[in-house]
Amino acid sequence: MNEAGAELSGAMVRADNGWHSRLFRLFLGPDPERQMNLKITLSGQLGYLANLGLVWYCVHSGLMNPALGWPISLALIATLIGFYLAIRLGWSRRLSDPSLTVPQMLMAAVMSAVGYVAAPAIHIALLMPVAVTLAFSVFSLKGRQVVVVQTFTTLLFCLTSAVMCQLQPEFYQPDVEMLVMGILVSAVLMLTWTGSQVAALRSRQRRQREALTQMLARIEEMAARDALTGLANRRQMSTLLAHHVERVQRSGQPLTVAILDLDHFKQVNDTHGHAAGDEVLQAFARTAQAGLSGAETIARWGGEEFLLFSTAAPQSVAAVLDHIRGQLEGTQVSAVAPALRVSFSAGVAVYQGQETIASTIDRADQALYEAKAAGRARTEMAESALPTTPSPAQPPVAATRPTHQPSALDGAKPLPAQQQASVASANQSPITAAPTHGSTDPDTAEPPRFAWLLGTELRQRRWVSRTLISSAAYVLGLASLGFGTKVGLVAPVHAQLLAIALILTPLLMFAAVRSGLTRGLADPAITLVQILTATTWACALYATTSHAHGAQLTALVVVITIGVVNLKRRQAWMACLYAMAAMSGTIALMTHLQPQIYVPKVQFTHWVLLMVDLPVLMLMGIQLSKLHTRLRQQRVQLKEAVSRLHDLATHDDLTGLNNRNHMNDMLAHYKRRHEECGEPFSVALIDLDHFKRINDSHGHAVGDEVLKAFARQASDTLRQIDLIARWGGEEFLVLCPQTTPDQALIGLERLRLAFTKTMVSCTVPDLRASFSVGLTAPDHTDESIESTIARADAALYVAKHAGRNRTCVQSPVARATA
Structure with a gap:
């Protein structure tokens, strides 16, 4: 499923319930994936309908042979119905491209080539929708698919142009066709580079999403686990207890809580050191996990104390604790002191509906001290809570219950023993910020590539690179101007003035960005200014290249495509609207001044193509701006996740001090x-x-x-x-x-x-x-x-x-x- 097509189709109106919903399902089918593919197809086939209208306008205006009107119309309709049926009936479901995006684009190129042949009076302008198709392929297809579409389209039109130069040289003049094909090839190259930018954006988004997912998973793990033992920590255990209290209140199932304390643990630390004490805690955690029956969850509650809760009866919990105690007696708990053996005391209490869970834990705690006073290494049962009547307006648990977040720990055993080492090792070193650019020793660090051109600062290099990219449109205009002057399509005086403007404009833009004069602006790369200026010069070329002026519409598509890739949403809209207004004004002016060259009927088709194709680029710009927005949001989330992870890895949860x-x-x-x-x-x-x-x-x-x-x-x-x-x-x-x-x-x-x-x-x-x-x-x-x-x-x-x-x-x- 291609992402850009799915996003574009999201603008379509969804059907309501009732007969609208039934008609919707009848037309698109019941399968959600097939519905999405059909939406993508129908959003692309709006262009077929626009072309169908253009065909009949050309027929009635005398711009196309009337005998070709019906065959071309039927071919367009058959193509539209064929793609619809192939997807609606599931014929394309097993293909790697179920929405048939590549075949549809190739067919669009073929139909445009047919129009290129059938409407000689406007054939140059028909390259504009071709350029839009190529731009759409850049936004919606993968790398190899883009190469296939662009290579096929370029070869098809070059071959068509060469053939028509032989068959109808009065309409397809070789000099003009060479200029037009040169613009098309240049547009393909620039769009290919633009596609690499879009691919890089999507790749960056994918990497950031994966990194964010890993960070959040690790944060959840670190927030829920004790770094030393791998057991659930106190925070997570409090959440789980609150969740199970809520269950008990609904279902009436038992909830048993036990507090465990390692006997004489401080003596272990005093005699053998903290390293041995840590080994004892880890050995106890492993033994306790291995002895759980499946109904219990255990957590490190604090220091040498552990808390266990179970959905079993208290007698069953006591039996489990006795089993763990027996296993612990024969376990070597420390490599530092191999002969060392430890035991634990425990207090068990059953949660009763009229008390808070904190009261249950307190009763278990009192039973634990009774076990210690009775000689340790034993389990004592707590007395029942005194019967009290809770306030109906304030349930006993709601005031203390933390918000429960679903977790893998919920109702499950803690981590297996073999995973404890990996959990501990994941927390052994703090997360440090990645070194920033230029943080290396200036005496030994190598300067970045092309520092003389782009500078050494990372942000400045990005701004200058964007300026150079936008300058490609000027290069295309200069090439078009130079060739047009050579073959006599542009007056020498006009050519000289435009050449000076097309040379000075990008040089001044580059100098302003490279010198840092624009650093204080909201857009230091002045991308919008460059796109608007390039659009202005494209309109000037349209007014000066006489019989080849239709090719400048293709150049305009390239300029706007570069703009929507590098601009924000509002700026992209401004660039598109300015292009539509400026070119509309140019068409109207030249139709009035030179109607013999700028034929009104032909100019009207140019204007229609402009009004149809530039809004498509605006929609693409909207989707790209959303992609940029998601990237920025992901960067912020990733930064916050790194900060949170660093905090969890370096600070104690209770005191906030370093760990x-x-x-x-x-x-x-x-x-x-x-x-x-x-x-x-x-x-x-x-x-x-x-x-x-x-x-x-x-x-x-x-x-x-x-x-x-x-x-x-x-x-x-x-x-x-x-x-x-x-x-x-x-x-x-x-x-x-x-x-x-x-x-x-x-x-x-x-x-x-x-x-x-x-x-x-x-x-x-x-x-x-x-x-x-x-x-x-x-x-x-x-x-x-x-x-x-x-x-x-x-x-x-x-x-x-x-x-x-x-x-x-x-x-x-x-x-x-x-």
Whole structure:
């Protein structure tokens, strides 16, 4: 299905319901694809009807032999009916071109050649609809199809012209025919180049659409998945819970929620390091996924906590959790500590219609703490919610339910274990902006091609290229003028004046664009000005080339075609309307001044062709402007998608701080600077004191408030050049560039003292929190980042063992506690 034809046919009026609809289906058929092909065909066959009217005008005006009127009319009608039946009856359905666009264009060329022979008095002007057909092929066909149509048409008319020069030299004068065929061949070449522009636009649109689709898919994946474990993240789980609550309220099915917490996980981090802790989380995620029965979905809820929901009964969920726990006991969870084994505790609650889902999670959370208090490695069932009567005006879930977006996760298992690595690797490095033109080292970068002609700046090169393209119309006019002067069709005085104008105009346009004088204009390439000027000179050539003046209509089609490819919608309309008005005025003027050369009957046919064919080019311009608009919209969407993807890849969803992956990249960057030029930097690990106690006493919602409050305070207090990331759970890492530990200590102490006075929760206004800090710097240039962070971690534990709410500085020379 060709896209341009489908878009052009969209302008046709759709039938209403009732007998109109039945007549519509009878005429176009019930199959939607066949209907679209017939619409494309009928939109193209409007030209056949226009030609039919032109045939009978020529017959009645004496411009065509009356004996040829009926044969040509019947051939046109038979062609129209034949193409209609071939598509309506499905004969063309198995072809690669079901709408028969190429055969229709080839037949249009043949019928135009017949008119070229049958109407000698206006045969030159008949090249104008041929040029429009060629332009339409450029917009609607693929590359090889365009070559076939244009090659066939050019050879057909060149052969027809040569034959008619032998048969009727009084009408088909060899000199005039050479000029006309030269214009036709030049038009074909220029339209071929224009076709490459259109093909490039469509190719760019296709690439942008594919890139945008991939970006959006990746954004959806990153927004829904935890980068470390590959499980659904908290945001996605909240969406799924809201969706399933809505289902439960409609169907009455059970909804069971379980909160899982890895036992003694902080001890794992303290003893074996964060790398081992990450391995434990990944191993648990793999084991949990493998143990799900199919009715459950599990997500990483925060730190070492996971949330599972199921449409099964709570006893079935407890059995699944016991199975996962049994599998986990025999699983090696860390390569760093092969003997390490872990377990988890769980609390299970059933959603009850009179409560919010947040209340269900809170009850599961309380059951989890009961499991931990009872010795861990077990599952406890929550008590039923107290019966309450919700307000009928405000359902319990509607106030908290986020908007649900359909997802592949909806009601399905999380990613299989073998896909976790790919999900994690997709988030390992931040998305960086592509280097812009000219960003390379100016001492080593090679200048772009034809820099002396087009310039070096990318936008300026595009403007100058467009100017040179528009100048092709002037070259065509000069060639036509030169040949017309040589064979005596143009007066020498007129030829000299027009030649000067046709040479100076593009040179002045090029100089203005190349020098940058037009940079401040809305259209720095002044394309519209050039098209209007070229149209004016085409009208001047029409008035001066006497017997070959009809060929300038073909040149005008080429000028307008170049315009609609490079202009915006309103500008394309202006160019077409100006061309119609200017050429109409020229035809009227020359008919009045030289009626012996510009015969009124012939000029009327020229005007009719002008009024029929230029609006077709206007429609093509509208479709191209839509294509340009879609390209601009896609560029904006792609830019926003890249920005969103970069944000997801580099920032923590809860706090908005940098995430661990991005901080690793920044650490590697400053480590290289430290190695290459000795630039110092300091690293601090921050751990919120007694954070688990806050979660246990006040719930995870308050814990989230504390994390956000710390992130806001850190962003406000630290220097702009300092980088802070959420390192894991309640731990944060601060990178202080160009700073020694003693200098970094000042800012960290300022942050620590300010945070102790900060209201960290609106839910519990009196709650206050503190943190401990381990601060260090690289021992030497050969020390790895991992070793530097390990020393900061060791300093952090010194600070905690010394009483918390303090900073411990560890350096190669001295260790002190502040």
